[in-house]
Amino acid sequence: MKHAYPVSEDSQLPGGAGKGLRVLVVSQHFWPENFRINEVVDSLRSEGCDVEVLSGQPNYPHGKVFRGYSAWGLRTEYHPSGYLIHRVPLAPRRGGGGFWRVWNYLSFVVFGAILGPYLTRGRRYDIVFVYAISPILQGLVGAVFRQIKGAAHIIWVQDLWPESLEETGFIKNRLALAAVARLTTFIYRRADLLLAQSRGFIGKIRAVAGDNIPILYHPNPGDRPLGRGDLNESPRLILPAGFNVVFAGNLGTAQALDTVLDAAGLVQDPDIRLVLVGSGSRSGWLGQQIEMRRLSNVVLAGRFPPEAMPSILAQASALLVTLNRSAALSLTIPSKIPTYLSAGRPILACLDGEAAELVQDAKAGLAVPAGDPIKLAQAIVQLKNMSEEERETMGDAGRQYFNAHLAPAPLARELIEHFRSAVIRRKTPAIATPRD
Structure with missing residues (x-):
């Protein structure tokens, strides 16, 4: 297991809106896989945030673990840009069949919740930021870190559950869908802030999360302007x-x-x-x-x-x-x-x-x-x-x-403001916060 924290030339973070904020991003998928959260992390770091990532072993989209990684590996590595990525074991998707997809999802939740705290032992965070593409189960990992680290827990909802399961036909049983809805409620209500990638999500999320958790709109940024x-x-x-x-x-x-x-x-x-x-x-x-x-x-x-x-x-x-x-x-x-x-x-x-x-x-x-x-x-x-x-x-x-x-830099600064508000809410939960 690789687990060392040498001093990096990149350890001196630039100034910016996020200076002083220590952020752990929880995302089942991350570099070298190609997901939007990769660019969001870069933007947060450009604004001065001290960012680390908790992820699984890269295997998307073909379901085969990338060269240089092991499905059952446990390691902390440096991204080429100089920040830490903590990787827990992950069952690869393989051919993408139902059984392997479910095992893929559950393995990240189980190992992220159990082994993630071990990989990050002795490290402190102000924010645990969950990039919640399907499945929303990743929010359970964030909830564990919220409890252990005392950090503010933010979930960025990218997909609606259980609606997406029902409409794609992945789950058709009404009792199973009801169980997923209850689990989603449990996850949402253990966050300090919920962010919705679409304004249309807000009403649906509130119906599940209730009125006590603030929900704000935060869109996905694009890449840098091209010509x-x-x-x-x-x-x-x-x-x-x-x-x-x-x-x-x-x-x-x-x-x-x-x-x-x-x-x-x-x-x-x-x-x-x-x-x-x-x-x-x-x-x-x-x-x-x-x-x-x-x-x-x-x-x-x-x-x-x-x-x-x-x-x-x-x-x-x-x-x-x-x-x-x-x-x-x-x-x-x-x-x-x-x-x-x-x-x-x-x-x-x-x-x-x-x-x-x-x-x-x-x-x-x-x-x-x-x-x-x-x-x-x-x-x-x-x-x-x-x-x-x-x-x-x-x-x-x-x-x-x-x-x-939708430009990355201003959206990163807006996200940092959400982070700071969530930290205040975590420390003083009685303070009223805007609902939408």
């Missing part, structure tokens, strides 16, 4: 000539990929191409469907490292985001939308609710209802037939919206 001048000298993917609609990200069950393929089958313009960049549980299915349907206008480009994505997005004629039609997903803002906005390319959004409204409010592209391949195909052709100037205007409007509302 056409940001192309790498040697891009890892060069898009061919034509009108390239790029979908970038997870190729999973929630992404309505059947709608994308149906729309591609309706598009007759030979100049239009749909390029799917990423991987996920439906990658194999996509390859089979593209071949079976003979869709020559759909390209499975594969997965690329984060540093390659700016050049790929900058080459796109338009950027595509899709979700299934469901009540829970209509409240969600996919984390790719801020990144798309920062890229300055027009957006095609085939989804419902708050995310569609965001694209429309930003005047950053076209939005059509979730699960409607006919309207998606029409929107693709409509965007292609616009003038280059009209599309550039959409892209510029998206980047301006990003800079005003």
Whole structure:
């Protein structure tokens, strides 16, 4: 087991809004896996926070533990930027089947709660910050640290439970769903502050958490603003000539990929191409469907490292985001939308609710209802037939919206203010705090 804390050249933190704050980020997934929390940690450190991370063994998205790591390893390591990452054992996802996914989730909760305090023994934190992508069970780890370390416990809710389980069909039994709802209530009520990645989440969270825990809106930030001048000298993917609609990200069950393929089958313009960049549980299915349907206008480009994505997005004629039609997903803002906005390319959004409204409010592209391949195909052709100037205007409007509302640095400073408020609430719980 690697467990040493040498003095790093990076140990002298810069000044900033977070100076003096000691933060432990709890996230089952973290670098070298590609998740939004990676950039959030960088932004917090840029603002002066002393950040450490508690995570599992990297194995996402393919379910195989990354080279240099062991599924049952217990270690503390330094990130290349100089901060500590504490890693607990984790059952890999393997093929992503139901049993292995559940064991993957539970193993992080169990080992994080039992072995996480051992890895961080003797270390003090002001904040335990849980990045709560599914499952919300990660909040149990934060609750343990709140009790042991006396730190303020903040959960950043990225997905609604039990709604997401029900609507994806992962759990159908009503008694099981009721049990998950009670567990979610238990987790929420052991936080000092709940942050919602979408305004639409707040009412749903309050119905579960009750009135005594403050709930605030805090969106996912995007990457740094990109422009056409940001192309790498040697891009890892060069898009061919034509009108390239790029979908970038997870190729999973929630992404309505059947709608994308149906729309591609309706598009007759030979100049239009749909390029799917990423991987996920439906990658194999996509390859089979593209071949079976003979869709020559759909390209499975594969997965690329984060540093390659700016050049790929900058080459796109338009950027595509899709979700299934469901009540829970209509409240969600996919984390790719801020990144798309920062890229300055027009957006095609085939989804419902708050995310569609965001694209429309930003005047950053076209939005059509979730699960409607006919309207998606029409929107693709409509965007292609616009003038280059009209599309550039959409892209510029998206980047301006990003800079005003979703840029990483100001959101990091806002998050730090939430941290400080939670610390005060933890020390003096009788002080009233805003509810939304």
